Structures are given as structure tokens and as C-alpha cells.
Amino acid sequence: MAYETGFGAVPENLGAIRQGRLHHPGDHVEPSGRTILKGGKVIDPANGVEDELDVAFRESRIEEVAGEVRPGPGDRVYDVRGLQVWPGLIDMHLHLGDLFEASSSPIFESVADGVTVALSPGAGNSFMSPALLGAEVDRGVPLDMGLYLGGPNVMGSRLSVDELVPLFQGDLSEEVASEKMTRNPVAYATAPLTVGLKDHMGHFIADDETLDSLFEVASRAGLVFMSHAQDPEHGERLVELSNGRPLHLTHCTAAGSGSHGDAREGMQRFIEMMKQDHISGDLMTAHLRPGLGNREGILIDAGAQQLAHEALADGTVEVLISDGQCDATMKGFGDTRDNVPALLELVEQGVLSSSRSVATMTSNVTRLLADLTHQEWWTKELGHLGNGARANITVVDPFDKMPTFVFVNGSMAAMEGRPIREASGAGGWVTKFGILERTGVGDLSAFRYETG
Numbered sequence: 376m377a378y379e380t381g382f383g384a385v386p387e388n389l390g391a392i393r394q395g396r397l398h399h400p401g402d403h404v405e406p407s408g409r410t411i412l413k414g415g416k417v418i419d420p421a422n423g424v425e426d427e428l429d430v431a432f433r434e435s436r437i438e439e440v441a442g443e444v445r446p447g448p449g450d451r452v453y454d455v456r457g458l459q460v461w462p463g464l465i466d467m468h469l470h471l472g473d474l475f476e477a478s479s480s481p482i483f484e485s486v487a488d489g490v491t492v493a494l495s496p497g498a499g500n501s502f503m504s505p506a507l508l509g510a511e512v513d514r515g516v517p518l519d520m521g522l523y524l525g526g527p528n529v530m531g532s533r534l535s536v537d538e539l540v541p542l543f544q545g546d547l548s549e550e551v552a553s554e555k556m557t558r559n560p561v562a563y564a565t566a567p568l569t570v571g572l573k574d575h576m577g578h579f580i581a582d583d584e585t586l587d588s589l590f591e592v593a594s595r596a597g598l599v600f601m602s603h604a605q606d607p608e609h610g611e612r613l614v615e616l617s618n619g620r621p622l623h624l625t626h627c628t629a630a631g632s633g634s635h636g637d638a639r640e641g642m643q644r645f646i647e648m649m650k651q652d653h654i655s656g657d658l659m660t661a662h663l664r665p666g667l668g669n670r671e672g673i674l675i676d677a678g679a680q681q682l683a684h685e686a687l688a689d690g691t692v693e694v695l696i697s698d699g700q701c702d703a704t705m706k707g708f709g710d711t712r713d714n715v716p717a718l719l720e721l722v723e724q725g726v727l728s729s730s731r732s733v734a735t736m737t738s739n740v741t742r743l744l745a746d747l748t749h750q751e752w753w754t755k756e757l758g759h760l761g762n763g764a765r766a767n768i769t770v771v772d773p774f775d776k777m778p779t780f781v782f783v784n785g786s787m788a789a790m791e792g793r794p795i796r797e798a799s800g801a802g803g804w805v806t807k808f809g810i811l812e813r814t815g816v817g818d819l820s821a822f823r824y825e826t827g
Contacts, residue, residue, distance in 0.1 A: 571598045604645055622655075695714070
């Protein structure tokens with residue numbers, strides 16, 4: 376009996392020797408550039424879709440979502456019946472290659488766990504960080520990645536607030552940048568490619584004047600201003616200094632560990648902060664799971680977890696992040712491996728509906744980023760499966776709670792928890808203004824493009 380796949384016999388899909396000649400897989404077809412995911416349960420919160428549908432994309436863009444997409448010659452077809460098809464997960468707080476990981480490969484681990492877009496907050500990023508991570512993109516990464524710059528380092532240059540704002544808008548003159556910021560033109564040129572600024576009381580306790588300047592730069596330049604939330608006293612200080620300017624409080628469930636006072640009180644204090652119109656925040660997926668977190672990260676108090684669940688249920692918090700990776704030399708509090716299970720378990724526990732749960736790492740994230748950066752491209756290109764969106768897709772098995780397939784810009788980047796090497800160049804560099812396929816930093820020592 377011949378081995379059969381969901382779409383026919385195996386031999387046509389295999390390389391073989393026939394009549395003394397090589398038979399190449401796909402010899403009999405001309406690739407169309409189109410991929411079809413057939414029969415999965417599509418959950419696309421941004422477009423109000425939750426149904427068994429086919430999803431077709433051509434190269435890097437979604438082309439069609441319909442009850443039936445008929446395959447044509449040269450189409451690549453995946454049988455995803457019994458699986459859930461989500462927009463690719465967006466993790467807006469995920470450490471990637473910037474914490475000197477010697478024991479892990481966080482970029483590849485992240486995509487294997489279903490992440491397609493990740494923004495990295497780093498430990499104390501300098502103005503060189505965009506160039507360094509940009510070079511990583513040029514040398515080939517399997518997901519779209521961006522960066523927050525360390526606030527104290529930004530304020531450590533001689534640039535004034537009125538000069539930092541045009542810097543991040545790409546309008547600062549080279550003469551001023553060279554005199555007051557850096558003699559390195561690569562650092563000056565790539566600095567505007569960042570997504571936001573970040574404060575971290577665990578690394579550097581800034582004075583009020585510095586924090587006020589950071590709020591001013593971020594709000595005027597359309598950058599995300601993020602602060603790592605763990606100590607409620609520090610969080611309340613920042614909220615007071617914000618004076619109505621936007622502030623994003625990240626990994627707020629860390630306060631529920633009890634590291635800075637009573638766990639439940641700390642969690643409740645951050646929840647109250649996030650109820651203000653100009654304050655947004657996120658919670659860690661690991662802390663929302665029945666096991667209360669990772670022991671190589673930190674555990675949340677059970678009562679604090681209940682408060683976090685309630686804040687999700689009533690809409691006070693609408694974004695989840697991982698922080699990750701726990702197996703790195705410098706650990707995060709959580710891990711990308713918890714993202715998919717947590718989203719499924721929140722539905723099982725009745726905290727959120729399927730659509731609301733998936734939205735916490737897809738459409739809710741892009742809506743927030745569009746609002747904070749004043750850039751609508753986020754909601755047009757990412758976080759949904761509508762026509763023209765980037766083909767970033769996470770296909771999930773709801774029974775084993777793992778991502779079965781992960782597509783980044785139309786390339787299969789992971790399968791059943793393992794990264795696929797051919798997708799190493801699929802990712803791009805996420806900036807406030809859009810996604811760059813290449814930054815050019817990785818090419819400087821090798822070649823140039825002739826323009827004359």
C-alpha cells in the first residue's frame with residue numbers, strides 16, 4: 376500500500392532516480408509563489424473572523440481568506456485541519472541577542488515558539504545598539520525584530536531635548552550629531568530606526584529631570600516610552616512625572632512576585648495605574664499559567680495572579696508579553712515557550728474568549744503601537760490576516776499547545792517547535808516608520824551599491 380499524504384501519494388513529492396536520471400521534487404510544476412493553508416480554524420480578531428477557512432498568501436503578503444481557496448498549478452498546500460490559524464504572534468518585550476546570551480539562541484527559540492515580530496528592550500542599550508542588531512538582520516534572522524534604546528544612555532549625550540526629537544525623526548544635521556552625539560556616522564544614521572525608549576529601575580535609577588526629558592522626547596518624537604514594572608513605588612513615581620504623557624508599563628505581573636513589598640498589593644497598585652487613559656501596560660504569559668511562572672525566572676503569588684486574570688477579563692490590560700528567554704545567561708522573568716499555552720489556557724479557564732486571547736499578542740499590540748508612535752502602518756501590515764497584510768502566521772495545535780507551523784513574511788520559519796534554517800533571512804528590521812528588509816550595516820565592509 377502506498378504511503379499517502381493529505382494531498383496524494385508521496386512519490387511525486389520526492390527526489391528520485393527514474394530511468395537513470397535525477398527526478399527533482401516539483402519537476403512537473405512551475406511554482407506559483409502562492410501558499411495555501413487549508414481547513415484550519417482561523418482566529419483573526421482584527422477582522423472579526425473565527426471560522427474554518429482557507430488562507431492563501433503569495434510570497435510575503437496575504438492574498439485571500441475564504442471558505443475554499445482552490446489550489447492551482449504550482450501552489451504549495453498545507454493541510455492544517457484540526458489546527459488554529461492565528462496572525463503571527465507579536466511580542467513587544469522580548470530580549471533578543473542583547474543580554475550576552477552564551478547558552479541559548481533566543482532569536483531562533485522565539486520563532487520556534489510562534490513569535491513572528493519581537494521588540495527587544497535590552498539591558499542598557501547604547502546608541503550603537505540599532506547598528507549592532509541591524510547587522511544581525513542583514514546576516515539573516517528568521518523574524519521581524521526591533522529595539523528600544525536605554526533612556527539614560529540616550530540622555531548621556533550632549534544633545535538637548537530639542538535636538539533629540541529631530542534625531543529620532545531623521546532630521547538632525549550631521550554636523551550637530553557629530554559634535555554632540557557621536558563621531559560614528561553609523562550610530563547616528565541608525566539611531567532613528569528605533570521603536571522606543573526604556574527606563575529600568577533595576578539597571579539605572581534616573582533623576583526626575585532625566586525622566587522628564589525622556590517623556591518629552593518620546594511624546595514629541597512619537598516613540599514608545601516603556602518602563603520595566605516591578606516596584607510599585609517606582610511605577611507611581613513615573614506616572615506622576617508623566618503629566619499626562621504616554622507611558623507603557625511592561626511585565627507588570629513581576630510586581631506580583633513580592634520582590635518589592637506585598638505581592639497582591641503591588642499587583643493591585645499597577646492595575647490601578649493602568650486604568651488611567653495615558654498609561655498602558657502588559658502582563659507576562661508565564662505568570663498567567665496554572666504553574667504560576669518559571670522557577671528559573673520568577674513565580675507570581677496565586678492571589679496576584681487572580682488579580683491579573685481579572686484585569687485581563689475586564690479589559691484593563693489588553694497586551695501580553697514573554698520577557699524571555701529564561702535559559703539565557705541573563706534571564707528574563709518569563710519565556711516565549713509560555714506564549715501559546717498561556718493564550719489557550721486563558722480560554723480554557725474562562726478568562727478570555729478565543730478571539731480576545733489571540734488579540735493580546737496580535738491586533739491589540741499593533742493598535743497600541745500605532746497609537747503610541749502615530750504610525751498607522753502597524754495595523755495595516757501586522758496583527759491580522761486581511762488582504763495585503765504581511766504573511767506572518769502562527770499555526771497552533773490546540774491539543775499539544777504548541778505552534779505547528781510558523782510563517783514569517785511568507786517563509787516557513789519553524790515547524791513543531793523547531794526553527795527552519797532556510798528562513799534565516801526571512802525577517803526584517805522593525806522601525807517606528809515600517810519594516811526594513813535590510814539595514815545595510817552588515818554590508819558595509821563587503822560591498823556598496825553603485826548609484827551613479
